[in-house]
Amino acid sequence: MQMSGAQMVCEAIIAEGVKTVFGYPGGAIMHVYDEIYKQNGFEHILNRHEQAAVHAADGYARATGEVGVAMVTSGPGFTNAVTGLATAYMDSIPLVVISGQVPLSLIGTDGFQEIDAVGISRPCTKHNFLVRTIEELPRILKEAFYIARSGRPGPVLVDVPKDITVAVGNFIYPETVNIPTYKPTYKGNKKQIEKAVEAIKKAKKPLIYVGGGAVLSNASDLVRELAEKTQIPAVETLMARGVMGAKNPLLLGMLGMHGNYASNMAMSETDLIIALGARFDDRVTGKLSEFARYADIIHVDIDPANIAKLVDVDYPIVGDVYDVLENMIPLLENVNTDRYQAWREILKRYDTLHPQSYVDSDDVLKPQWVIERVGELVGENAIITSDVGQHQMWAAQHYPFDRPRQWINSGGLGTMGFGFPAALGAKRAFPEKTVINVTGDGSILMNMQELVTAAEYKIPVINLILNNHFLGMVRQWQTFFYEKRYSQTDLTFQPNWKALAEACGGIGYDVATKKEFDAALKDAIEQDKVCFMNIAINRFENVLPMVPAGGALFNMMLPQSEEK
Numbered sequence: 001m002q003m004s005g006a007q008m009v010c011e012a013i014i015a016e017g018v019k020t021v022f023g024y025p026g027g028a029i030m031h032v033y034d035e036i037y038k039q040n041g042f043e044h045i046l047n048r049h050e051q052a053a054v055h056a057a058d059g060y061a062r063a064t065g066e067v068g069v070a071m072v073t074s075g076p077g078f079t080n081a082v083t084g085l086a087t088a089y090m091d092s093i094p095l096v097v098i099s100g101q102v103p104l105s106l107i108g109t110d111g112f113q114e115i116d117a118v119g120i121s122r123p124c125t126k127h128n129f130l131v132r133t134i135e136e137l138p139r140i141l142k143e144a145f146y147i148a149r150s151g152r153p154g155p156v157l158v159d160v161p162k163d164i165t166v167a168v169g170n171f172i173y174p175e176t177v178n179i180p181t182y183k184p185t186y187k188g189n190k191k192q193i194e195k196a197v198e199a200i201k202k203a204k205k206p207l208i209y210v211g212g213g214a215v216l217s218n219a220s221d222l223v224r225e226l227a228e229k230t231q232i233p234a235v236e237t238l239m240a241r242g243v244m245g246a247k248n249p250l251l252l253g254m255l256g257m258h259g260n261y262a263s264n265m266a267m268s269e270t271d272l273i274i275a276l277g278a279r280f281d282d283r284v285t286g287k288l289s290e291f292a293r294y295a296d297i298i299h300v301d302i303d304p305a306n307i308a309k310l311v312d313v314d315y316p317i318v319g320d321v322y323d324v325l326e327n328m329i330p331l332l333e334n335v336n337t338d339r340y341q342a343w344r345e346i347l348k349r350y351d352t353l354h355p356q357s358y359v360d361s362d363d364v365l366k367p368q369w370v371i372e373r374v375g376e377l378v379g380e381n382a383i384i385t386s387d388v389g390q391h392q393m394w395a396a397q398h399y400p401f402d403r404p405r406q407w408i409n410s411g412g413l414g415t416m417g418f419g420f421p422a423a424l425g426a427k428r429a430f431p432e433k434t435v436i437n438v439t440g441d442g443s444i445l446m447n448m449q450e451l452v453t454a455a456e457y458k459i460p461v462i463n464l465i466l467n468n469h470f471l472g473m474v475r476q477w478q479t480f481f482y483e484k485r486y487s488q489t490d491l492t493f494q495p496n497w498k499a500l501a502e503a504c505g506g507i508g509y510d511v512a513t514k515k516e517f518d519a520a521l522k523d524a525i526e527q528d529k530v531c532f533m534n535i536a537i538n539r540f541e542n543v544l545p546m547v548p549a550g551g552a553l554f555n556m557m558l559p560q561s562e563e564k
Contacts, residue, residue: 001172005134006031006165009098012141014041015173018069020428022047022056026073027113029100031165033071045428045457048449050077052421054084054097055447059422061093062408063383063429065218067148068093073100075113078159079120083415085155086124090412091239092216094153096144103163104132117159126154131161134169146177151184152303153216184302188319188327196274196298196315197331203272203296205343206232209255212239212411213277213301214321215404222325223276224248229329231337232274233347235263237284239411240277242401252347253356256284257547258393261354261556262347264547267292268554269346275299277321280310281412290552300324354545354558356397362514367391367466367537370517371398374436374464377521382434383426385409387419387443390472391464393543395438417446423461424454434462434525441467441491444532448500454530455505462524462531465497468539476542480557501532512536 003011009032013021022045025033036044047053050072057068068088072081078099088095101107102114118130127147129140137160144156200206214223220243227234227250234244235255244251255263267273273295278284285291288310298315299307307316317324358368371394374382384399385408386392392409401407408426410418419437427435444465454461466472471489478486498508507529509520517535524531545556 001170002168003171004031004035004165005137005160005167005169006035008137008171009141009160009165010035010039010041011171012138012173013069014039016067016145018042018067020045020060021069021071022053022060022425023071024050024053024073024077026077026100028074028102028162029071029098029160029165031162032098032100032160045424045453047421047453049447050080051083051417052447052450052453054081054095055087055415055418055421056425057095057097058084058088058093059385059408059425060429061088061095061425062422063405063426065405066094067145068095068425069098070095071098073113074102074117075115078115078117082120082124085121085157087410087413087415087418088155089124089126091212091410092153093155094148095155096148096158097155098158098160100165101130101159101161104161105163107161117157121157124155125157128157128159130159131164134164134167137164137169138171138173142174143177143179147179147182151182152213185304185318186302186320186323188300188317188324190327192315192317193324193328194331196317197328199272199296199298199315200230200232200274200332201335204339205270206230206272206274206340207266207270208232208234209267209273209275209278210234210236210240210243211276211278212237214240214243217277217302217321218404219276219322219325220404222322222329226325226329226332229332230335231340231344233266233344235259235266237278237281238396238409241396241407242404245402246400247402252351254396255553257286258397258543258545260351260356260397261545261558262351264545264553264556265350266347268552270295273297275301276325277301279306285310286547286551286553290554357559359559361538364538365512365514365517365535367394367541368398369514370464370466370535370537371395371438373514373517374521375400377518378434378436378525382406382436383408383430385419385423385426385435385437387437387439387446388414388416389440389443390468390476390541390543391438391440391443391466394466397543416443420444420447420450420461420463423463424450424459427459427461436462436464438464438466440472441465441469441494442471451501451504451506451530451532458528460528460530462521463533465532465534466537467494467534468537468541469494470539473543479540479542481548497532497534501530506530506532509533
């Protein structure tokens with residue numbers, strides 16, 4: 001079939017089964033947008049900023065497990081999208097971002113709105129392409145989607161010069177992909193799995209350490225089966241919340257810098273770590289020389305570069321978590337679960353000694369109460385996104401996540417402004433679900449222009465603004481480590497949030513009491529408009545427990561040491 005490069009881009013998106021594309025047009029990608037106008041194979045959401053477009057595609061991908069797609073133009077359009085690419089790259093999210101580029105003849109001449117998209121994006125994409133001929137465009141598009149979703153997922157950039165989008169060529173979309181230098185390993189080594197199983201049977205204090213890779217591989221059911229069959233307790237990272245399910249008696253909770261006491265002590269005292277799709281991030285390990293000093297480590301990860309990158313590993317298994325557990329679990333039929341009873345009792349005592357708790361108040365709203373109340377009112381039906389800061393940690397600590405892909409946040413890059421557009425993507429993927437973005441009075445300003453996007457496309461997401469008139473997490477560090485010198489963190493000057501929402505076609509609420517919160521949330525759930533809920537919370541509330549940066553996991557700042 002003869003068609004233009006712009007038509008090829010649209011036909012490839014349709015062939016890949018993509019239902020929604022997020023983006024923002026401009027000069028270098030205008031031919032593609034002209035074809036978008038003519039087609040009816042997918043919908044296009046016009047975000048109001050390129051960063052938000054990529055975050056929305058990211059939220060769509062995290063919620064569905066499918067490849068998210070965003071389009072931007074060249075120059076500033078692309079550079080605005082870089083934060084979105086880096087956010088997805090750090091958390092291994094499958095995206096295809098298609099950017100316009102100046103014509104081939106202008107590349108390298110400092111042409112109008114020219115930027116080296118390939119060079120800039122190389123450190124924050126799984127792979128990138130600059131299309132140089134119309135003949136290679138169908139193959140590149142097919143490879144982009146394949147690379148994004150296969151192996152360890154990640155964002156892929158396809159940079160398309162304007163003259164390629166107008167050129168005409170034969171469109172034969174490949175049915176298969178063969179990249180000789182890229183062959184992900186899915187099946188773990190059988191002998192290594194058998195050795196790992198023997199280690200599990202010999203351990204006295206084993207611990208399942210669940211990372212975001214368990215979500216990406218859709219292995220939640222198998223992770224739960226592993227824990228239940230062996231009766232081995234489990235901890236989750238920030239990116240793995242929901243894998244075990246909040247009500248699972250074997251789940252200790254989240255571990256790491258703001259993990260709970262039992263989880264961090266379990267990691268400090270375990271004699272065998274079963275790491276499933278986790279990368280031993282510094283926010284999890286704390287001081288490396290003190291991390292899990294008594295433990296052997298089984299590390300299952302699809303990316304060989306992740307294994308032994310930060311910690312020495314005794315049983316490396318390169319493979320997809322789902323495939324490895326499918327082979328590992330049958331070998332554990334005769335494991336003696338009573339062997340771990342004493343260990344479980346120790347951890348139960350730790351949880352009783354220092355539970356994940358806070359002091360509630362009838363005088364001022366506590367953010368922890370707000371999160372728990374949301375869980376009580378919407379629970380399993382909700383998808384929760386978040387921005388980055390104290391509100392993110394409170395949500396991770398206190399929301400009862402029942403399933404994977406229910407919790408969507410920027411973990412690795414820690415991107416303020418992520419939550420609102422990500423919520424738009426998640427809501428477009430699952431319009432029947434309640435989608436709530438937990439944000440702060442600092443983060444929400446980063447992409448507040450998406451109020452207009454949400455209003456235009458009738459995407460009724462609820463934004464819970466936990467408002468303490470501070471850049472809360474930075475203020476917390478200033479309280480603990482900088483003698484309360486609150487340099488540039490006071491956000492006392494603020495917009496009228498209710499009026500702002502209404503001015504952009506949404507609904508606003510001002511909330512200061514528990515009664516007002518209940519009434520506002522119940523009303524917001526029934527609305528068909530985007531909502532801003534301005535919630536006045538205790539201004540100096542801190543996120544605890546907390547492991548100071550560079551400290552050991554077992555040296556936590558606990559709630560009773562919170563400064564008043």
